[in-house]
Amino acid sequence: MKYTKDHEWLRVEGDLVVVGITEHAATQLGDVVFVELPEVETMVAEGDEVCVIESVKAASDILAPIDGEIVAVNEALVDNPALVNEDPTGAAWFFKLRLDDMSVLDDFMDEDEYAELIG
Amino acid sequence: MSDPIGTENLLRLELHDLHVALGGRMVPFAGYEMPVQYPAGVLKEHLHTRIAAGLFDVSHMGQVILKPKKSLADLALGFEELVPVDALDLPIGRQRYGMFTDANGGILDDLMFANRGDHLFVVVNAACKAADIAHMKANLAAVAEVVPITNRALLALQGPMAEAALSRLVPGIAAMRFMDMAFLEWSGVELWVSRSGYTGEDGFEISLPNAHAKAFAEALLHEPEVQPVGLGARDSLRLEAGLCLYGHDLDQTTTPVMGNLTWAISKARRAGGEREGGFPGAAKILHELAHGTDRLRVGLRPEGRAPMREGTELYVGSDLVGSITSGGYGPSVAAPIAMGYVTAAHAKIGAKLEAELRGKRLPVTVCALPFHPTTYKR
Structure with missing residues (x-):
């Protein structure tokens, strides 16, 4: 698993990258009550706001960590946003990206580096 | 997902250490470090308050005593020059909702005030308290001594089981009705209790000396119905109850009529009332009452x-x-x-x-x- 400074996790699944938010991020957000997902087959660029995630108190965005094509989204989050708090690194993945070049993943933090970031 | 915001220059609540010990996440609010939520989280804290009892620390709010210089009636009439509400006929031991208005009929702050027999007791919003105190000192000098109370905490216990939990500590509260205000005692400590709150639930607000606040809060938290509740759930609870948050739903660009608070404008202060008008912005507010906004x-x-x-x-x-x-x-x-x-x-x-x-x-x-x-x- 790789991590971004925006508290997203990236997991390689075949030729795809699965993206979600870390447990730390889910805890900071609090109870998630609404998730809006992107359309599949959308081309996204690094830094694009691709998902909206709202807790009882506040709204935040999930940014595309890398350039790529969104090939799948997790519709289960729309019906059950609380999954984000219950299983942030498992069942609550947000979207799957197809990349041109998987080697860009090497630039992201590993688990130890991320643990250091969140202290 | 941002990192904790700097907390320099923020005031600390008397119960700060207790909030931290309870796992409260402290955030800046109205110049104070306040618990926005505890480990249960906003959703569970909200729902717990609706079915049992939530304990809120609202010590950031302004508590002010107005001591009459001549008589309480004289003070009440002076206070009425700042609010479109009947203060003169407020019975002893009763509390009323009101708002300070400005010359354009805008709202400077909303507040609660109580007749405590020989004085009035006013509770105002934290973000406005310095301005409110200055406003009262400037306008009530002839009729009152304005005394900010800085050595007392203010706790709110809200929810359908608030009465059951609090009455084990303070049996006298069970006899109170909504918007009553009473002096009661717990372990020799004088409590100022009102049966009111900001959640839409039955409940109480309890002012007590800082020195005893921790012991009292811990005693309440020891009751099986009671859980600590932070600012996050306080906001979702008051929104569900349709209650206004000053600075958001009310401000100087909104009059009480625009704010759908006409219920709070007393008959005695309306057109044809015994003491019609006489508050800042009266011409505009009375016109809006008659003709709409x-x-x-x-x-x-x-x-x-x-x-x-x-x-x-x-x-x-x-x-x-x-x-x-x-x-x-x-x-x-x-x-x-x-x-x-x-x-x-x-x-x-x-x-x-x-x-x-x-x-x-x-x-x-x-x-x-x-x-x-x-x-x-x-």
């Missing part, structure tokens, strides 16, 4: 699942007709809810509007307030 605060129900936050603009066709002033998710309603101001023509219950959210138009319906029925012990 161009915009009104209303309840709003987004039809989808997306919460709509403060600042979201409301449209009918291409016309901008208003905006949301408080909005989010209502845990007890289990849906997004909001309040906002819309032009009078679109303020009728059932009116269909559209909110502009992230570049999309989403349907919103004007609805009655509150979103969740209130359960005050009248």
